[in-house]
Every structure is written in structure tokens, then in C-alpha cells.
Amino acid sequence: MDVFGHLATGFAIALTWQNLAYCFAGCFLGTLIGVLPGIGPLATIAMLLPITYALPPVAALIMLAGIYYGAQYGGSTTAILVNLPGEVSSVVTTIDGYQMARRGRAGPALASAAIGSFIAGCVGTVMLAAFAPPLTEVAFKFGPAEYFSLLVLGMIGAVVLASGSLLKAIGMVVIGLMLGLVGTDVNSGTVRFAFGIPELFDGVDFVPIAMGIFGYGEIIANLSRPPEHREVFATKVNGLMPTREDFRRMLPAMLRGTSLGCVLGVLPGGGAVLSSFAAYSIEKKTRLREGELPFGQGNIRGVAAPESANNAGAQASFIPMLTLGIPPNPVMALMIGAMTIHNVQPGPQVMTSNPELFWGLVASMWLGNLMLVVLNLPLVGIWIKLLTVPYRWLFPSIVLFCALGAYTNSNNVFDVWTLALFGLIGYLFYKLELEAPPLLLGLILGPMMEENLRRALLISRGDWGVLVTRPISASLLAAAAIMVLAVMVPAIGKKRKQAFIED
Numbered sequence: 001m002d003v004f005g006h007l008a009t010g011f012a013i014a015l016t017w018q019n020l021a022y023c024f025a026g027c028f029l030g031t032l033i034g035v036l037p038g039i040g041p042l043a044t045i046a047m048l049l050p051i052t053y054a055l056p057p058v059a060a061l062i063m064l065a066g067i068y069y070g071a072q073y074g075g076s077t078t079a080i081l082v083n084l085p086g087e088v089s090s091v092v093t094t095i096d097g098y099q100m101a102r103r104g105r106a107g108p109a110l111a112s113a114a115i116g117s118f119i120a121g122c123v124g125t126v127m128l129a130a131f132a133p134p135l136t137e138v139a140f141k142f143g144p145a146e147y148f149s150l151l152v153l154g155m156i157g158a159v160v161l162a163s164g165s166l167l168k169a170i171g172m173v174v175i176g177l178m179l180g181l182v183g184t185d186v187n188s189g190t191v192r193f194a195f196g197i198p199e200l201f202d203g204v205d206f207v208p209i210a211m212g213i214f215g216y217g218e219i220i221a222n223l224s225r226p227p228e229h230r231e232v233f234a235t236k237v238n239g240l241m242p243t244r245e246d247f248r249r250m251l252p253a254m255l256r257g258t259s260l261g262c263v264l265g266v267l268p269g270g271g272a273v274l275s276s277f278a279a280y281s282i283e284k285k286t287r288l289r290e291g292e293l294p295f296g297q298g299n300i301r302g303v304a305a306p307e308s309a310n311n312a313g314a315q316a317s318f319i320p321m322l323t324l325g326i327p328p329n330p331v332m333a334l335m336i337g338a339m340t341i342h343n344v345q346p347g348p349q350v351m352t353s354n355p356e357l358f359w360g361l362v363a364s365m366w367l368g369n370l371m372l373v374v375l376n377l378p379l380v381g382i383w384i385k386l387l388t389v390p391y392r393w394l395f396p397s398i399v400l401f402c403a404l405g406a407y408t409n410s411n412n413v414f415d416v417w418t419l420a421l422f423g424l425i426g427y428l429f430y431k432l433e434l435e436a437p438p439l440l441l442g443l444i445l446g447p448m449m450e451e452n453l454r455r456a457l458l459i460s461r462g463d464w465g466v467l468v469t470r471p472i473s474a475s476l477l478a479a480a481a482i483m484v485l486a487v488m489v490p491a492i493g494k495k496r497k498q499a500f501i502e503d
Helices: 003-014 017-035 041-048 050-054 057-082 093-102 106-139 144-160 166-180 206-223 244-264 271-284 301-316 318-323 330-341 355-376 380-387 391-410 413-432 437-459 471-488 490-498
Strands: none
Touching: 003 017, 003 106, 003 355, 017 041, 017 057, 017 355, 041 050, 041 057, 041 206, 041 330, 041 391, 050 057, 050 330, 057 093, 057 106, 057 301, 057 330, 057 355, 093 106, 093 301, 106 244, 106 301, 106 318, 106 355, 144 166, 144 437, 144 471, 166 437, 206 330, 206 391, 206 413, 206 437, 244 271, 244 301, 271 301, 301 318, 318 330, 318 355, 330 437, 391 413
């Protein structure tokens, strides 16, 4: 059956009333958490994982995917209206989006964000449908050595593509790797670094760590600020449609942002955040047309490009997760967790053993992007009303839901204490300007790296040469080496730092 036949099957599955309902629920929740600062798709998906136990696998993944790419839409709303990004990937949108709102052009800014997100989401889904089958064929040629080399490339990518200090990013990955060593060794059955605590015999649970760092850590950081910086006030929006001149300027920017997001979204450690920063950086280097406002003063390209890029990056990040079983970011790691909950083995066999799940999910993304356009433009007024809720009333409910999510994940109070501890650690990261994603990727990829390396060495009877004598493995290690050498070149290292600095 060709791709079109598979897509027809996927739409037949996605268009059932049940799956449409869960797709809408995921998109609505994603938009809501994107609008609300301090909550992200990571914590929300982590909290909702226990709820998906009772759902069919296809419905569960459709809803969780809707939350992820829906949050990319919602994050732009507060970034434009009140200069407060609901999502990390929407930080760049505040630069020109808020200036447009101050000039009375919040409507065109919101419309350009929604249209750009829709176009990018659709293109990203086309890319997923087109490139997933050939990637799956390649994935069947992967053995333990190839998987180890791929994970090494992903780990190095997470370090190189992280914003800020390279040394700090390396340190965070090392901490994640150390946490990943805790628990019972798969090969020997020996308990390592558990310090006699029975709850650690199975390893450190990813969910409370993620919710603690991103949920509680963000709340503590918000509460440490003066109250006037936490209160959010409504902004009046009049009119939504951009002018013909706006379309002429923003459409090329959307295409550039979409292309960049599709490429960077596949890379481990890249995804939506890096895509939005890189897209804005490219637009700033593009010549201004006559009569066009400078960047930072309300240029519509400064909204359209990063919003297109972060949505394309979010959609493209499903490719390595579905075809190779490798999570390119922490949210995709939770998606893999959801698949294992439903006894679906992540990796290249998903497309052959569970074609209904794979193609149903792909088809649902087109439907979800259409739902999000309908949701985001008419409901701007409702999101603004939610933002007027004082933070002192909002944060206790977030704390409660995170604690409930951690407890119901394993029905263990130990996870609640872990959540609280990593909330304090998350706040410490915030104060020290340390990025948490490299740590989480180290925690996720570390055990997988160790397991595949030891399998490769067992098969080769201890011969390390197996990593460089197999062509695919050698190519991946060479790419990792080139990435390390490139970032060590002074000119490239300087450009890497400048990519994350905004005027």
C-alpha cells in the first residue's frame, strides 16, 4: 500500500467521533497551557499520563500529541498581548509581537502567528508522512552499535544546540547521565547508587523530575519576583486580519521559518525552541524592505517566522520518536512512555505492527492544526480573561495538580517528595541560568546508550572496533565528531552564542 492509501486509512481512523473528541480535547488543553505562564506541555502530559491508562492507544496518543503542538499555538497569545511568553519557544515572539500590540496591531500579530503555525504544522505533518516510511526502512538496519552511535550524536547535539554556556550544557548532560545510572543494572542485576532506598531500585522516575524542574521550579521562580511582575492585565484586541502588505512580507518569512523548523525539529536537543531563535536570527539578517519597521519595533516578520518555525519543529520532532524510538526532546520522551504504557514498542516496528496507530496519529495532526486555527482566533478574549486571575490563586492549583500527577503515576508518596526536591533544584537552575533540557535528555538517553553499548560489545566479544567498522555507526560517530570540532572553531562558537542573544 502506498503513502496515499495509508493516509486514507489514517483519516478513516482519525475521523471517528471518539478520536475527533480526544483530538479536540488535546488541542484545547494545549492552547490553554500555552496561554497560561508557568505550565508547559511537559508537566501537563506528565500529569495526564495516568488518565490515558483507560483510553485506547490511538486516542491516548492523539490527545497527548494535540497538547504538545497546541501549546506552541497558545504560547504566542500572551507573548503578543502582554509581553509574557506562555511557552519557552514563544520567547522570541514577544520582541516584535508585543510592540505590534502596543501600536494597536495585536490583531494582525495574532493572525500571523495562527496562520504561520497552521502552514508550518501542515508542512511538518507532510514531512512526517513522506519521510517516515524510508526512515523506517533504514531503522531496520540498525543494530546495538548503530543505536549507540545515534544516541551519542543526539547527546552531542543536545549540548551543542543548547543556548548559553557550552560548559554548563555539558555539566547538565553529565548530571543527567549520573541520574540515569541509578537503579538495577539490566545486564548483571546489580543495584547501583540506590543507597539502600528501595524506591530507587528501579531507577529515578522521569515524570516527577520533569514536573519538579519545569512545574514547581517555574512556580518558585515566579513567586520570587515582585507581585507587579506576576499580575497579568487584559489587552483589548480590535480586528484580526493582516493587510495585503503584511501578507507580502510575512509569507516568505513563514516559508523560511517552516523549512528551518522541519530540519532542526528532527535533531535531538533542537526542536521548537532552537527553531524559533534561529528563524528570528535569520530574519534579522534579511534586508528590510522600503517602509518596513526595524526588528524589535513591531516587524510582522518577527512574529511570523519564529511561530512558523516552532510549530514545524514540534511536528518534525515526531519523526525520530516514531521511526527510531529516539526522543529528540523531553516531551517526546513522555510520548514514548505513553506508548509503552499501552504495550506499543517504540521504534521502526510501529509502522508495521501498529499501522492504525501510526497513520491515525499522522492524519489527526492535520485535523488538529485546523481545529487550532478555529480555536485561537475567536477565543482570544477568553484567554485574556484567564490571564487576569491573580497568580496567588493560580499557583496553588498548579502545585496540587503536579503533586496528584506525581502520586498517581506510581501510587507512591516517594515520587511526591522527589517532585518537591527537584522543584527546589529547578529553582536553583533558574538562578544559576542552567538549562534543564540537556539534563533530562541525559537522563533519558543515558541508560539507552549504556544498554546498546554493552549489547554491541557482548555481540562483538569485547571488540570496540565494532563501532567504527559498521558503516552506519561510523558515519554517525563521524557526524558527532564534526559537530564537536565545528563548535570549537572560534568563528562558529561566536555565531552560536550570538544566535541566542536578542537586541
